[in-house]
Amino acid sequence: MHLNAFLMPAGHHDAAWRHPSSGADRATDVAYYQDLARTAERGRLDSVFFADGVAIRPAPAANVAGGLEPLTLLAALAVVTSRVGLIATASTTFYEPYTLARAFASLDHISGGRAGWNIVTSGTEAEARNFNRDTHLDHAVRYQRAAEFVDVANALWESWEPDAIVFDRDAGVYADPSKIHDVGHTGEHFRVRGPLNVPRSPQGRPLLVQAGSSEDGRAFAARHAEAIFTAQQTLADGQAFYRDVKARAARHGRDPRILPGICPVLGSTEEEAHRLSESLTELQVLDYGLEQLSGMLNVDLSGYPLDGPLPDVLPSEDEINGNKSRFTLVARLARREKLTIRQIIARLGGGRGHRVFAGTPEQVADELEEWHRLGAADGFNIMPPVLPTGLEDFVDHVVPLLQKRGLFRHEYESTTLRGHYGLD
């Protein structure tokens, strides 16, 4: 079983920042994130991961807004850890391939082969407006650009052969130019000559991670991703997604690791876990939740009664140019469980669409084991509701159970991120 810790300042519950045990007041403090990474490494987790966007989130009034840029942050975490993988999100829509390939190659050197790239295409207009555009690129065009971007990045990472550096001081030969290759890419979106100006890194290239679950996203993941983060609310949905993506990838001769997200609300008793869950719900700022939900559904919900249902008419997924799969997940959840707007806000508060599970360490371990055994997961994207405490609890109380059951490593068996995930 593979485990990734999804890190953020306060935790994954949208009210976590108000909880006294959260580190929300340390959102720009590198030492805070270093502690989190060391905790993950103490638990022998495969990796830590930071999401990212290139605009401020819409409601800074009522939740942590702003933080550190993931690539610089991970470089600072790399040098205080030795094994845990380091995954940064970066956008193919708003970076240039040469710049990003270089930063990841550098991070891979700095970390000794522990860099991973969560590939996103960026879905909001707020982001587009920070990059010379009024509207953001169409969903399909973003994925076309992403595919070409990854091709160029891969070519750049391959541009130095492993033995390109000769380093013969006596003969005055530093490198063999015949082993450092131009890329010579000319495509729809990019023209890049290469070679990269960073020598080949320990992993060759970062682990490629992806989290899009729309049709475009799945097709992309099948071709490129080595690890896939996904939001799945039920075991049946998780199994269906797993089967579908594994089959698509197999057609390309590939076998990516699939990691559904889970927000484990831990307590030493069931009652304690539910108390934590309820106390977080009570801390939710409803206006914030309403704004987030309106954004996900592309509908202004501010005129609707909180204790009534969602409006009858929602947009169709085709009309969503942001996170299509998250839209569908929320709409289905609301319909299936006949939730009021207030109840949806409470449910989404925990994991923004990811599964929330409250229970004892034993019960959480059971859940993970079941999904793993029944073909819904190769591992999990662990999204603690409150940080740092939720990660500490997971590492100290859930990981030992998974180890005892023979489901999770006792010690790292590799030095690279790709090695942790059992990939070449």
Added chain:
Amino acid sequence: MHLNAFLMPAGHHDAAWRHPSSGADRATDVAYYQDLARTAERGRLDSVFFADGVAIRPAPAANVAGGLEPLTLLAALAVVTSRVGLIATASTTFYEPYTLARAFASLDHISGGRAGWNIVTSGTEAEARNFNRDTHLDHAVRYQRAAEFVDVANALWESWEPDAIVFDRDAGVYADPSKIHDVGHTGEHFRVRGPLNVPRSPQGRPLLVQAGSSEDGRAFAARHAEAIFTAQQTLADGQAFYRDVKARAARHGRDPRILPGICPVLGSTEEEAHRLSESLTELQVLDYGLEQLSGMLNVDLSGYPLDGPLPDVLPSEDEINGNKSRFTLVARLARREKLTIRQIIARLGGGRGHRVFAGTPEQVADELEEWHRLGAADGFNIMPPVLPTGLEDFVDHVVPLLQKRGLFRHEYESTTLRGHYGLD
């Protein structure tokens, strides 16, 4: 007096990588750079600095090619040092302002207020060809874009007022949105709405450094730069540059620090210093030197006799679209001292156009004191011929002399880079 250590893998002499004491074999080893930064901090230097380009240098066969990307590298140095400033070069031609402003704000947080940005416009076609272009932008257009870029970046760094984060857990108020401002920039080169998604950093913005000495470069430096690196071969040239740029800046009510480069070739005796100098010249790969010189002068010198002069007809500075001021400096040096091509290659080998001075620590301290006293320098960009030894020698043997003479700090008196340079 202010001192910056200009770091690179092997050292500033172009044959340094062949010298047995250089760290050229550790070009992608973060621990090597961490040691260099700690050495600079031990010497109480104001800052360390990395140059940068976004293409591989043209002749990987005969010199260190490739290395780490400066922003990720400096983040990794920030967390093992506590005082020394950290200056990264980044290009206004090939970055987007939002991306770069964010990375520097992040580095400034990670370092506790020690980030600096050496603003370059990028001058080679090899770089343009990695970024969707066949030719690079015209010199003047690059500077126009740079000026707009810096305006946007400054606005983004200003977008969070110092007290924007309220952090009232009880009331559920994270930030005061009225203190987080849109930038709303619409210009010739960029449209950026903002605000930045990194809260205001300890310095507010990184120290702005610049090194262009052409007409466009001086005008830009006068308006924007807080510290200026420059290559000056003679005291008279240094004084003229200093007077000119200080006067231009004064017209904008500004007083940047001016730091000419010097490559100090140190020996415990004069003879030992000259022996080191000669041994480095002997290690030069002539083909490499010829290619570098041809590039600087925009003339193919491969057909000319090495022991003859430069060709009579060189391009004029107007025809140079790369580093204009370096072209003029080399052309003048060759003419003034009637140097053969071989002699120019030997002279440029030490500092690529920066002043090279071989002598004892006492003699180097005398030189620095003279330039400082006679109005040519507020400090120096120290470019050791061989690293790490040249920096260790400078810190252990020259810095104590400068301290004894009352020219240089004994202890840091500030925690920020801007503070070290005596700026607000």
